[in-house]
Structure formats: C-alpha cells, structure tokens
Amino acid sequence: MSTTPKLRVAIIGAGPAGLGAAIEFAKLPFVDVRVYEQARDLREVGAGISIQHNTWRMLDVLGVYDNINPKDLFRSADGHAVQHRNGRTGELLLSKGQDGTPPRYLHARTLRSVLQQALLKGVDKSKLRLSSRLTKITELPSQTFSLLFEDGHTDEVDLLVGADGVRSVVRQFIYPDHTLKYMGMTAYRALADANDILSIPDFPDAVTFWHGPADRFYTCNLNNNVYEIAARVPQTADAAPVSWGQDANVEEFKWRYKDFSPMLQSVLDKIKIVKKFALFSGPRLSRVISHGRIALIGDASHPLSGAFGAGAGFALEDVYVLTRAVKWAHGRGLPISEGLELFDKVRAPHYADMYTILDGYGKSDGTVKKTAGFDEAVEVIVAEKWNDDHQWLYHYGVEEVWRKTYEAEDARRGKVDGDRDRTTGGGEVASSRL
Numbered sequence: 270m271s272t273t274p275k276l277r278v279a280i281i282g283a284g285p286a287g288l289g290a291a292i293e294f295a296k297l298p299f300v301d302v303r304v305y306e307q308a309r310d311l312r313e314v315g316a317g318i319s320i321q322h323n324t325w326r327m328l329d330v331l332g333v334y335d336n337i338n339p340k341d342l343f344r345s346a347d348g349h350a351v352q353h354r355n356g357r358t359g360e361l362l363l364s365k366g367q368d369g370t371p372p373r374y375l376h377a378r379t380l381r382s383v384l385q386q387a388l389l390k391g392v393d394k395s396k397l398r399l400s401s402r403l404t405k406i407t408e409l410p411s412q413t414f415s416l417l418f419e420d421g422h423t424d425e426v427d428l429l430v431g432a433d434g435v436r437s438v439v440r441q442f443i444y445p446d447h448t449l450k451y452m453g454m455t456a457y458r459a460l461a462d463a464n465d466i467l468s469i470p471d472f473p474d475a476v477t478f479w480h481g482p483a484d485r486f487y488t489c490n491l492n493n494n495v496y497e498i499a500a501r502v503p504q505t506a507d508a509a510p511v512s513w514g515q516d517a518n519v520e521e522f523k524w525r526y527k528d529f530s531p532m533l534q535s536v537l538d539k540i541k542i543v544k545k546f547a548l549f550s551g552p553r554l555s556r557v558i559s560h561g562r563i564a565l566i567g568d569a570s571h572p573l574s575g576a577f578g579a580g581a582g583f584a585l586e587d588v589y590v591l592t593r594a595v596k597w598a599h600g601r602g603l604p605i606s607e608g609l610e611l612f613d614k615v616r617a618p619h620y621a622d623m624y625t626i627l628d629g630y631g632k633s634d635g636t637v638k639k640t641a642g643f644d645e646a647v648e649v650i651v652a653e654k655w656n657d658d659h660q661w662l663y664h665y666g667v668e669e670v671w672r673k674t675y676e677a678e679d680a681r682r683g684k685v686d687g688d689r690d691r692t693t694g695g696g697e698v699a700s701s702r703l
Contacts, residue, residue: 275301276595276605279416279426281403281439283311286567286584287432288388292331293592295393299599304392305418307402307433311389316458316544317489317497318381321663322367324582325374328387330589330668334373336387342377343490345475350376353651356479356486356529357643359471362651370664378476378489378497384581398422403433406442408560428595428605429563432584435549437569443559449549449572451506456499457522459543461536463496469535478655479533482646484525488536498540500525501548509547517545528643553624557587558613561606564591571620573627577662583619586667590615597675615674619665626659 278294280287283306294302320328320342328334353363367375405417406429416424431439440447466488467474476489486500502522510517519540526533551572557565567584577583591612598608 273299275299276428276599277413277426278302278428278430279414279424280304280430280432282306282431282433282437282567282569283308283397283399284432284434284567284584285384285388285581286569286587287430288385288392289327289331289585289588290430290432290566290591291393291396292333292388292391293588294595295396297592297596297599300595302396303424304397305401305403305416305424306397306399307419309400311385311399312382316380316460316499317378317491318384318581319578320377320379320384321579321582322370322374322376323663323665323667324579324585325377327582327585327589327667329373331388331391331585333387333391336390337379337383341383341492342379343476343492344375344377348375349475352473352475352477353655354473354477354479355644355647356481356484356526356533357647359530359532362480362648363655365655376476378491380491380495403438406439412560412562414560414562427562430591431563431565431569432567434568435551435572437565437572439563440554440565440569440572443563443565444554447551447554449551451509452548452550453503453506454501454548455504455509456501456546456548457517457543458546459498459500459519459540461496461498461539461541463490463492463494465539466490466496466536469532469539472532472536479529480647480650481526481529482643482650485650486526486533498536504547510545511547513546514544515546517543519543521545553621555617556613557617557620558609561604561609564609564612566591570616571623573623577623577626577659579663582663586619586665587616589667590671593671593675611674611678615667615670623662629658 276299278300280290280302283304287304287306291302291304294300325334348367350365350367352361354361400420401422402419403416404419407415409415409425414426414429416426429439431437433439435449466472474490477487479486479488484500486498489497491497500522502525519537523537526537549572554565554570557570566587568580570587571583594608594612595605597611598605
C-alpha cells in the first residue's frame, strides 16, 4: 500500500464548475479533494439554463448525463436551437438548426436547478462543506496554501481551484488589481405559467429572441408548465441592484417594450415572478493559473457575465482539461505546476477568442446606432451578432485539443510512445477552434 501523501485539492465554489471538478478529481486515486461553498444550502439562483452540444458531451464524460430526466427538458419540436424574430412584427428572421448534432446532444432548456442536481448526485457529499466563505489565502514556505474561512475553519492544501464565480476571491488573491465593472446592464429573469403563455394566439412555442433596436427579450418553455421570459435592461450603476437575485416587478422594464407587438405585451402581462441581476464583467486574464498551484475555472477565469449562453459547458471543459493536466503531471513524476502550464496553454487562448467576439459585438452596436427605423436596426443586429461566426464555441472539441497539447509536450520532452498510456484525453494547442 502506498504511503505517499495524497495531493490535497480545495475547490472554492459549488456551482457547475466546482461540482464538476469535485466529480473528476474524485476519480484520481492520488487526490484528496474537498469543496467549500459559502451558501448555507445549495440552490441555483436564476431561472433557465441552456444545455448545448458541448455541455451534453461533458456531462457524458463526467458520467452524470443520465441524472437528467428528459421530462425536465424543453427541446423544440422542429429541431431548432434558437429563433430570432422582429419584436414589432413577430417576423421570423433566423432559425438556427442543429445539423450534424447527435440526438443525444441536441440543445435543451431547463431550470438551472435541474443541472445542479444532476451534478450534485455525482459528488461525494462528505467532501462538501457549506457555509464556508473564504476570507484569506496565505502562501506558506512549503509552497502550500493556508485557507481561512469566515467561521474560523482552516485548511492547508497543495492545489487551490477557484470555481467561485464572477466575484472570485481566489482570482482577487492572484490578481489584486483586477477589478469588475458594472456593464450598465441589469438582467430581469421572469417566470410564468406555460399554459398562460401558450394560450396567446399565434405565440410560437420556441426558443426565441425578440429583437428591437435597443432592447430584446427572450422567451422559452422550460417544461413542467414553466415558461421563462428574460430581458437585459440598461441602467446606471447607482440604480443597479447590489445583491444577486433581488425581487423585482415587471413594471420596472415593461415600458421599454412599448413598441413591441401586442402579442408580446400580452406575454409580459402574464409574468408572475421576477428577479433582477446586475451584470458585472472584467478584463480578460492573461493567465488562468498562478503560483504554480492555483487554477481558475468557470466564471472565475473569464468574468463575462453569462455571454454566449454556454457558461456551464465552458466550466466543464475547464474541469476536463484541469483534471487531466494534473493527472498528466502526476503520471510523469512532474510538479503539478507543469500540468497547470498545459491547462493554461489550452484554456487561456480559448477565452481570448471569446473576448475577441465580444469586441466585435461592440463594433456592431456602433453600426446599429447609425440605422434609421425599428426594422432596419433589427435586421442589422441579427445579421451581425447572430451569424455563424461563433458557432464553433458550442462544438469545440476539448478532448482533441487536450490530446494534441499533451502529445506535443511529451514530444518536446522526448517521451517515448509508451508514456502516453499513463493518461487519457484529447487536444489542440493554441487555437481553440475545432
């Protein structure tokens, strides 16, 4: 029996990134993992979530795909992933299909709690500590980290994983000068009875963005008689909510849609529950690792405030690469820092590509401002922001990216082919577009 001490891994945060990391690290026999979550109980704040092609694939890898009941999912009858319509006329401008996507991985919408519970079922609950707000991180001379929590609990770990979201404490320790900024936008997430929404004449039961020149909102069935309506509303920083998920009412944003069709006015009238979320973002991080023993995953590594509707998938891709990078280093007798370098080589360029897409969106906003009229502006928005230029994000082959990365590193180090049997995976190096 081996007497070698296990690698002590602490994961801060129990969202999709943290729970996914807990599942995958638990599969490594040389790791002792624990998860710390500041909330008193695990509950998802928000409403719906998209499960895209790449998210489904990662759920398969984690072994939790079957933890989701198909009855809890909405998938469009005609197979589209999303539709885009003129908010004034209701005209269908674009319907994105899913050609080439296996039926198992077709886009679905569901309540956020459904995904959370599917991941939670794969986690050893004895490794999860709730009501644990991290307040201090100290690097020790031994190159380990001392963690202090608000309730006085302490821990010492060899590898620290920041999965603690946009307002990451771990990221702040690494990058003390990194600051978040209110985006000037607040998200309103509302729920209504699906029966009420679908009783509106001619209302499409689809995953739909309804566009206007300056505003849009989103409607989608979440099954089990739950319909979601979401809107992003410009607000000044002093008017934005301070806490995440404050109670709100439809009158706070309904007025912005006065030029939308009567059918959509009826949708807003049927809303029963509304919460609001101030959206913050920060500049891109040049690296998502630090100190040779810290890694950032999920929103902690790319504070984008939910862009692209695939945050859970991106987080699980982070998990996939990180855990395999740690296994790669361990299997070759290398310091964990060497594995983290490979993790950064795969994921940092991926997020750089995302920020490039967002920069393009900003330029498109300038074009829209120069257009005259509701319909013309909507046509520009759909053409420039919702084309296929970033569809690769949802079909990104992280397994292949990882495989090519570690094989290239093995070749650089002069490893023999037999060493490849010590790990598994797939990958590519700098470009994240596969």
